[in-house]
Amino acid sequence: MxxxxxxxxxxxxxxxxxxxxxxxxxxxxxxxxxxxxxxxxxxxxxxxxxxxxxxxxxxxxxxxxxxxxxxxxxxxxxxxxxxxxxxxxxxxxxxxxxxxxxxxxxxxxxxxxxxxxxxxxxxxxxxxxxxxxxxxxxxxxxxxxxxxxxxxxxxxxxxxxxxxxxxxxxxxxxxxxxxxxxxxxxxxxxxxxxxxxxxxxxxxxxKVSEIKQKFSEYYVVTNVDSGEKYYVKREELMEFLGKANFRFEVKLSSLEEIFMRLFQ
Ligand SMILES: Nc1ncnc2c1ncn2[C@@H]1O[C@H](COP(=O)(O)OP(=O)(O)OP(=O)(O)O)[C@@H](O)[C@H]1O
Ligand SMILES: [Mg+2]
The missing domain is CATH 3.40.50.300 (P-loop containing nucleotide triphosphate hydrolases)
Known part of the structure; x- marks a missing residue:
């Protein structure tokens, strides 16, 4: 088709x-x-x-x-x-x-x-x-x-x-x-x-795997108290986390997070 x-x-x-x-x-x-x-x-x-x-x-x-x-x-x-x-x-x-x-x-x-x-x-x-x-x-x-x-x-x-x-x-x-x-x-x-x-x-x-790979240079940092999400490049992650004055969780992008990044 x-x-x-x-x-x-x-x-x-x-x-x-x-x-x-x-x-x-x-x-x-x-x-x-x-x-x-x-x-x-x-x-x-x-x-x-x-x-x-x-x-x-x-x-x-x-x-x-x-x-x-x-x-x-x-x-x-x-x-x-x-x-x-x-x-x-x-x-x-x-x-x-x-x-x-x-x-x-x-x-x-x-x-x-x-x-x-x-x-x-x-x-x-x-x-x-x-x-x-x-x-x-x-x-x-x-x-x-x-x-x-x-x-x-x-x-x-x-x-x-x-x-x-x-x-x-x-x-x-x-x-x-x-x-x-x-x-x-x-x-x-x-x-x-x-x-x-x-x-x-x-x-x-x-392919989903290709897209995830392409976006794998980004990490999703979540403020666990407010739920706010930040998309941070791998090379900037350490500096970002060093400055973060909140409790956080760090994950690789899921398809859902890639969607949010593309469309928000
Ligand atoms: N019958 C219609 N008459 C006028 N405008 C329409 C009509 N159908 C859709 N639209 C408009 O066309 C655009 C695309 O709508 P469409 O329904 O194709 O989107 P969608 O991706 O399927 O959205 P959703 O995820 O909400 O189902 C929207 O701006 C919508 O308001
Ligand atoms: Mg629709």
Missing amino acids: DARDVWKSYGKNVANQGVSFNIDEGEFVAFLGPNGGGKTTLMRQIYGELYPDRGEIRIMGERPQKALRFMGVVPQEGRPLDSLTAEEHVTLLGMLKRFSRQEARAKARELLELMGIDPKARVDNLSGGNKRKVLIISAIISDPKILVLDEPTVGLDPEARREVWNYLVEMKKEGKTIILTTHYLEEAETLSDRVYFLNKKILLEG
């Missing part, structure tokens, strides 16, 4: 400013960035709901609108249809994309039970997190080659989030291409081969 110089504005508000990327088949890539950084705008262009103002996106050689048949999507603001049962919802999505009713229903039950959801429960009676799970399952039931997940685990409890992670790891092993946005940097760090930091433009791109 390639994006070349994608621009997208809402009126005068530029959301994507010359975004280019290249994602290989079977890669797991996360887009990270602050609220309003243009991630959802970019995702919506990837799954063909919006057209770029300039530039283009090609997916397996095709325009996004055509490539949609290879994709499973969880939109950021997506909500499942309230009046169905979980099983009906997932079955319907499976039938829309590829399966017969019987196949879709069997697969729907299997996935729902795997994720701990009663297939007969009505969607409007499910908790917020379980509604989110129904959406995720509805996106993956058709066994798509490409998954586009815009903050899929928002609102999930830690255990449910890990169930989703485990499932995504399995999907990656099967060779699927997965594109994720998340504000949980641990999620990005655990799952993705590569990350893009996006704030209108792409600010930084690379």
Whole structure:
């Protein structure tokens, strides 16, 4: 999948400013960035709901609108249809994309039970997190080659989030291409081969390990009383600590701290 110089504005508000990327088949890539950084705008262009103002996106050689048949999507603001049962919802999505009713229903039950959801429960009676799970399952039931997940685990409890992670790891092993946005940097760090930091433009791109290495010349010094953080270069660390008149903790940058440094 390639994006070349994608621009997208809402009126005068530029959301994507010359975004280019290249994602290989079977890669797991996360887009990270602050609220309003243009991630959802970019995702919506990837799954063909919006057209770029300039530039283009090609997916397996095709325009996004055509490539949609290879994709499973969880939109950021997506909500499942309230009046169905979980099983009906997932079955319907499976039938829309590829399966017969019987196949879709069997697969729907299997996935729902795997994720701990009663297939007969009505969607409007499910908790917020379980509604989110129904959406995720509805996106993956058709066994798509490409998954586009815009903050899929928002609102999930830690255990449910890990169930989703485990499932995504399995999907990656099967060779699927997965594109994720998340504000949980641990999620990005655990799952993705590569990350893009996006704030209108792409600010930084690379493997998590490479990015951490690049930033490893910085230490994070935390004032343990006030919680204030300082980013200090290795060669300046001793002098900084010598002058510090507070109790401190020193750590190497995590992905989260790199994020804070880039965007604050
Ligand atoms: N439908 C819309 N109409 C007008 N402006 C919009 C619309 N959708 C997004 N925007 C604006 O475009 C910019 C990018 O928003 P976008 O939703 O793509 O960011 P995001 O990175 O997904 O943010 P978040 O992390 O909060 O989900 C923001 O300034 C936002 O206000
Ligand atoms: Mg968003």
